[in-house]
Amino acid sequence: EIVLTQSPGTLSLSPGERxxxxxxxxxxxxxxxxxWYQQKPGQAPRLLIYAASKRATGIPDRFSGSGSGxxxxxxxxRLEPEDFAVYYCQQYGSxxxxxxxxxxxxx
Amino acid sequence: QVQLVESGGGVxxxxxxxxxxxAASGFTFSSYGMNWVRQAPGKGLEWVAVISxxxxxxxxxxxxxxxxxxSRDNSKDTVYLQMNSLRGEDTAVYYCAxxxxxxxxxxxxxxxQGTLVTVSS
Numbered sequence: 001e002i003v004l005t006q007s008p009g010t011l012s013l014s015p016g017e018r019x020x021x022x023x024x025x026x027x028x029x030x031x032x033x034x035x036w037y038q039q040k041p042g043q044a045p046r047l048l049i050y051a052a053s054k055r056a057t058g059i060p061d062r063f064s065g066s067g068s069g070x071x072x073x074x075x076x077x078r079l080e081p082e083d084f085a086v087y088y089c090q091q092y093g094s095x096x097x098x099x100x101x102x103x104x105x106x107x
Numbered sequence: 108q109v110q111l112v113e114s115g116g117g118v119x120x121x122x123x124x125x126x127x128x129x130a131a132s133g134f135t136f137s138s139y140g141m142n143w144v145r146q147a148p149g150k151g152l153e154w155v156a157v158i159s160x161x162x163x164x165x166x167x168x169x170x171x172x173x174x175x176x177x178s179r180d181n182s183k184d185t186v187y188l189q190m191n192s193l194r195g196e197d198t199a200v201y202y203c204a205x206x207x208x209x210x211x212x213x214x215x216x217x218x219x220q221g222t223l224v225t226v227s228s
Contacts, residue, residue, distance in 0.1 A: 050216075092212055
């Protein structure tokens with residue numbers, strides 16, 4: 001089983017700042033089958049990024065993904081008020097697993 | 108528009124069984140793999156099970172293997188999760204989510220609203 005470790009656990013930032021979230025896999029993620037999701041309280045998760053760097057339909061370009069192999073990053077270039085949420089990475093190339101999440105909250 | 112609607116949640120005693128359903132609409136159900144994901148109160152997401160578009164392949168998280176069974180009925184556009192020998196740690200909101208496109212790996216691009224399962228005596 002591929003274990004995904006996200007860091008930091010919590011990121012405290014102000015609107016307009018840049019957010020950098022990390023996801024590290026215990027072994028190489030095949031074909032970069034790595035996705036990022038956003039979840040707000042009381043809501044289902046929403047797909048942001050897939051294949052490590054491709055934005056899902058309707059996702060603003062302030063969200064970007066990068067990385068390969070075992071190290072992946074989600075970057076939010078300028079935080080909007082609606083971006084404060086929990087973010088999860090997921091690999092879907094070898095069974096499926098989620099990271100434990102990173103909470104982005106308002107500083 | 109794509110819709111996934113879960114049902115079947117509720118309160119159940121430890122050791123008992125429950126079957127969840129997820130009714131799909133707005134897309135060609137028989138062309139997609141389907142998944143169940145759960146989230147315990149205040150915790151993160153945990154993938155539970157996947158079934159391929161034609162039902163020929165299934166996979167489970169170790170935490171539910173041997174107790175849960177995923178199935179689908181493509182004539183009814185519905186995926187199911189049969190949960191047996193339920194434990195307190197199975198208490199969670201259960202989401203169904205659309206995944207693989209045919210034989211191609213794909214992320215979970217649509218999710219239902221979730222159904223709450225509470226295992227308690």
